[in-house]
Amino acid sequence: MNVYITDGTEECFYTAVFNACTDRDCVVTSSHTVQLSLGASVTAVRTDRQKCERVRNKLTEYAPHSLRDVSVILRRGSSDKEQVALEYIRLIVQKKSPVGGMLSHPAVIAARDEMKKVTLEAHRFKGFLRFMEAQGGIYYAPFAPDNDILEMILPHFIARLKNQPFIIHDTLRGKAALYNTKECVVAATGEKVDVPLSECEAHFQALWKEYYAAVNIASRPHEKQMKNYMPVRYWKFMPEKRG
Amino acid sequence: MIDAERLKILTESAKYDVSCSSSGSGRKNTKGGIGNADAAGICHSFTPDGRCISLLKILLSNRCCYNCLYCPNRAEADVPRASATPDEICQLVMAFYKRNYIEGLFLSSAVEGSPDSTMERLLDTVIRLRKIYRFNGYIHLKGIPLADRSLISRAGLYADRMSFNVELPSERSLRLLAPQKSKEGVLMPMKQLAAEKKAVGEEKGKHRHVFLPAGQTTQLIVGASPESDGQILKLSQAMYRRFSLKRVYFSSYIPVVRHSLLPDKCAGLLREHRLYQADWLMRFYGFSAEEIAGKGENLPEEYDPKCAWALRHMQYFPVEVNAAPLEALLRVPGIGNLGAYKIVRARKYAKLDFDDLAKMRIVLKRAKHFITCGGKFFGSENVNTVKTMLALEDKGPRYEQLSLFSTPETSLSALTGQL
Numbered sequence: 262m263n264v265y266i267t268d269g270t271e272e273c274f275y276t277a278v279f280n281a282c283t284d285r286d287c288v289v290t291s292s293h294t295v296q297l298s299l300g301a302s303v304t305a306v307r308t309d310r311q312k313c314e315r316v317r318n319k320l321t322e323y324a325p326h327s328l329r330d331v332s333v334i335l336r337r338g339s340s341d342k343e344q345v346a347l348e349y350i351r352l353i354v355q356k357k358s359p360v361g362g363m364l365s366h367p368a369v370i371a372a373r374d375e376m377k378k379v380t381l382e383a384h385r386f387k388g389f390l391r392f393m394e395a396q397g398g399i400y401y402a403p404f405a406p407d408n409d410i411l412e413m414i415l416p417h418f419i420a421r422l423k424n425q426p427f428i429i430h431d432t433l434r435g436k437a438a439l440y441n442t443k444e445c446v447v448a449a450t451g452e453k454v455d456v457p458l459s460e461c462e463a464h465f466q467a468l469w470k471e472y473y474a475a476v477n478i479a480s481r482p483h484e485k486q487m488k489n490y491m492p493v494r495y496w497k498f499m500p501e502k503r504g
Numbered sequence: 505m506i507d508a509e510r511l512k513i514l515t516e517s518a519k520y521d522v523s524c525s526s527s528g529s530g531r532k533n534t535k536g537g538i539g540n541a542d543a544a545g546i547c548h549s550f551t552p553d554g555r556c557i558s559l560l561k562i563l564l565s566n567r568c569c570y571n572c573l574y575c576p577n578r579a580e581a582d583v584p585r586a587s588a589t590p591d592e593i594c595q596l597v598m599a600f601y602k603r604n605y606i607e608g609l610f611l612s613s614a615v616e617g618s619p620d621s622t623m624e625r626l627l628d629t630v631i632r633l634r635k636i637y638r639f640n641g642y643i644h645l646k647g648i649p650l651a652d653r654s655l656i657s658r659a660g661l662y663a664d665r666m667s668f669n670v671e672l673p674s675e676r677s678l679r680l681l682a683p684q685k686s687k688e689g690v691l692m693p694m695k696q697l698a699a700e701k702k703a704v705g706e707e708k709g710k711h712r713h714v715f716l717p718a719g720q721t722t723q724l725i726v727g728a729s730p731e732s733d734g735q736i737l738k739l740s741q742a743m744y745r746r747f748s749l750k751r752v753y754f755s756s757y758i759p760v761v762r763h764s765l766l767p768d769k770c771a772g773l774l775r776e777h778r779l780y781q782a783d784w785l786m787r788f789y790g791f792s793a794e795e796i797a798g799k800g801e802n803l804p805e806e807y808d809p810k811c812a813w814a815l816r817h818m819q820y821f822p823v824e825v826n827a828a829p830l831e832a833l834l835r836v837p838g839i840g841n842l843g844a845y846k847i848v849r850a851r852k853y854a855k856l857d858f859d860d861l862a863k864m865r866i867v868l869k870r871a872k873h874f875i876t877c878g879g880k881f882f883g884s885e886n887v888n889t890v891k892t893m894l895a896l897e898d899k900g901p902r903y904e905q906l907s908l909f910s911t912p913e914t915s916l917s918a919l920t921g922q923l
Contacts, residue, residue: 364850365860388548388558392603400602418604420533421540425602465599471508475515476561477551480758481773486554490547501549 263287264295264303267343271335272308274343278350279312289347292340320350324359333376336409345371382406383413389495390414392427393466394459400427401456403498411438411447419445430454466500473501506592513586517566517577518612520760521669521723522753526558526607526642528718529664539601539608539641541664541717546607559610559644560600564588564625568614572671572682574728576760577614587616590629594637601641608642608664609633615648623651623659630662642718647697649689656693657700665718665750668694670743673736677729680765694720698747719750726776727757728766733775734797737782741793744786754779778803785810788841789834806895811837814874815894818887821874825861826851837894838870858882870894 265281267273269291277289288295297303320327327350334346349372352360363369392400400422411431415438418429423442430437430450437450496502527545547556565587566577576583593611600606611629615622626645633639645663647656659666668690672678675687697720704715722743724736740752756776759768782803785791789810796809804812814821814837823832825847833844843866850856850864857877861868873883873890884890 362849363853364846364864365854365856367863370863384544384546387542388546388604388607390604394603402604417542422538422602423533424536424538465603468506468508468511468596469600469603469605471511472515472560473549473551473557475512476519476557478519478553478555478758480770481553483554484552487550487552490554490556491550499549 262298262301264297264301265289266293266295266303266305267291268306268308270308271332272310272313273306274331274335274346275313275316276309277306277343278316278347279309281347282316282351282354289343290340291343295340316350320353323357324353324361326359326361327353330361330372330376333379333413334372336379336413337375338407338409339375342375345375348372379408379410379413382408383410385491385495386410386414387417389491389499390418390429391498391500393456394462395456396459398426398459400425401430402427403430403432403454405433405494405497406431407494409434411436415445415447470501506588506596510586510588511562511596513584514563514566514588515561517614518561518563518610520576520755520758521561521610521612521646522555522755523644523667523721523723523751524556524558524561524610525721525751526644528750529642531640531642531664531714531717533640534638537638537640538598539639541608541640541642548604548606558607559642560597560606560608561610562588562593562596562612564590564593564611564613564622564629565616566614567616569617570615570682570684572685573763573766574671574681574725574757574761578761581761590625590632593629594633594639597633597639597641598637601639606641608644610644610646612646613648619648619651620655623648623655627655627659627662630659634662644718647693649685649693651693653693653696656696660697660700660716661713663716665721666697666716667721667723669723670739671723671725672729673724673726673731673739674729677731681729690722694722694743694747694749701748720747721749721751721753723753723755725757726754726779727770727772732797732800733779733782733803734793734799734801736779737786737793737797738799740783741786752783754783774805775803778805778809782809790831791835808837810835811870811894815887815891822876822881822883823874824879825856825875825877836871836874838867838874843867 263284265277265287267277267289274289281287281289317328331346331350334342334349348368352366352368360366360369386404386406390402390404392402395401411429415429418427419440426441428437428439432452435450435452436447438445438447525545526541527543529541530543531541533540545558547558549557551557567585567587568577568579571579597609611626613622613626626648630643630645633643643663644665644667645659647659647666647668649668670690672681678685678687697716701715701719704713707713726736743749743752754776756770756773757767758770759766762768782796785796786793795813797803803809807815814835820835823836830844830848833839833847834841846864846866847856855878858868861877884893
């Protein structure tokens with residue numbers, strides 16, 4: 262059995278797919294904690310632009326939306342994301358057509374589940390992200406999502422707050438999007454960044470907490486539903502939940 | 505800037521309005537402006553009662569000259585009163601919006617002075633927000649019944665959604681519990697806005713107006729007056745058809761005010777839930793109000809309305825999953841909108857059996873009694889067994905949490921554990 266280890270980028274994954282697609286008994290992963298079976302041979306894949314392009318072109322030819330699907334799956338925070346994407350690609354190559362409608366096929370079910378988890382979290386963070394006003398009028402929003410969704414939510418916030426300089430910081434993956442009302446770059450950062458807040462920030466957070474407490478109807482408690490819609494792991498950066 | 509005390513009073517007065525959706529509008533950001541609206545709506549937080557916070561829900565003032573019996577802010581009530589200026593509201597909206605706390609504003613007001621002057625202040629706030637603060641986020645504006653026509657139609661040019669609350673499902677209850685309001689006073693402006701929206705929708709050209717892109721909604725209080733579910737659904741259906749409403753919200757009655765004409769107890773949450781299920785059946789599943797519940801009937805508590813309908817119409821079942829048209833699949837209990845579309849898409853590629861349905865996450869607990877897969881049937885043939893199997897168990901509070909300080913007998917049993 263062959264184990265292909267990628268560096269986590271999309272290009273590297275497609276390079277691995279070039280060989281893995283026809284290699285029936287193989288595993289593709291970017292995880293460094295993979296459990297190797299007896300007699301496994303490990304290959305560390307190095308990005309090869311040509312192979313990557315050939316795979317991409319073929320996929321676009323068979324199924325125009327498949328590249329987007331794969332890119333969403335690869336944003337998943339789980340260790341078997343590459344394997345799910347590989348199975349999905351294999352099915353496309355086998356059928357030579359889009360397979361999104363084959364909703365009872367195990368590979369499609371798995372791929373859709375992973376995509377759903379990523380897009381759901383991206384949608385949720387359009388709401389749950391919290392900006393803080395830093396000194397100098399820049400707004401800073403730290404968050405720690407399960408999946409790599411920073412680039413997915415970015416267009417939303419740029420369209421919405423286009424005249425407001427902001428930083429969205431993924432503390433888990435150590436990267437941040439910096440936007441200065443004209444252009445936006447994604448840069449690597451440390452896990453902790455010290456941001457001095459503006460004077461009025463504490464005041465508005467207090468007002469927001471006051472509002473949050475006032476709008477609740479205490480005679481109709483339903484905590485379970487609250488936690489279903491807004492999982493506890495997201496509360497860390499939300500002023501109304503931080504206590 | 506508004507202070508915490510007034511924010512608290514004005515929010516607590518507004519919170520019983522259930523509508524909080526921010527969907528239906530695709531308003532774009534403007535040059536030099538802030539904000540846009542997301543067509544699907546976005547929830548920004550959830551409160552411990554399980555409801556979402558999407559909009560800043562606030563009253564401009566809770567000094568009311570009306571005396572609706574069920575309302576905590578009625579003129580006679582002894583509650584703290586407060587009001588805010590339009591600018592204070594605008595500043596708060598901007599500060600919250602920049603921090604991504606909210607999706608926009610839900611603005612309402614008690615009737616202070618006359619309906620016209622109240623509506624003017626509401627309109628002033630919204631226009632300020634749009635023109636001076638250049639805010640392009642979502643605005644839901646409550647209309648004041650009996651306010652001038654021109655004020656109401658002007659508001660439609662700035663708000664994304666407007667709502668006039670019908671509150672009580674019949675004219676008789678309205679006269680009894682809210683003597684200063686009338687059915688006509690609420691329905692007339694809804695009719696007017698629906699007609700104007702339609703007229704604007706027919707405009708052509710580059711500089712078309714935007715008029716209430718997210719339409720109108722309304723709210724009905726359930727359980728404060730004796731109307732049956734059938735009557736409530738019929739009224740909702742008529743409003744959906746005549747005023748092309750986006751939503752009718754149901755609010756189960758919460759007694760915040762004690763009065764001899766009002767019930768003392770909360771109308772159950774289950775009733776509200778069943779009404780919403782029935783509402784969904786009317787809007788997305790092709791059911792009519794008459795099919796779901798007759799005029800004087802209430803919805804059954806033990807089954808959901810679709811299940812109850814199916815049990816009454818066993819002659820249409822079972823349906824074959826691999827062949828039935830979408831409309832028939834939508835009527836199978838347990839198969840939702842998404843499930844039905846999934847089945848229709850998936851069966852083009854492969855014949856579906858029960859295992860496939862389970863893998864596609866279609867809940868078969870109820871559905872299996874009403875479908876066949878490739879001619880196979882796994883449900884129960886006998887209608888009565890199906891009924892007992894599907895009936896919701898009585899989850900009433902049979903036990904109570906004992907405290908050391910309850911009555912002597914019960915506090916003893918709290919110590920010994922003996923019941």
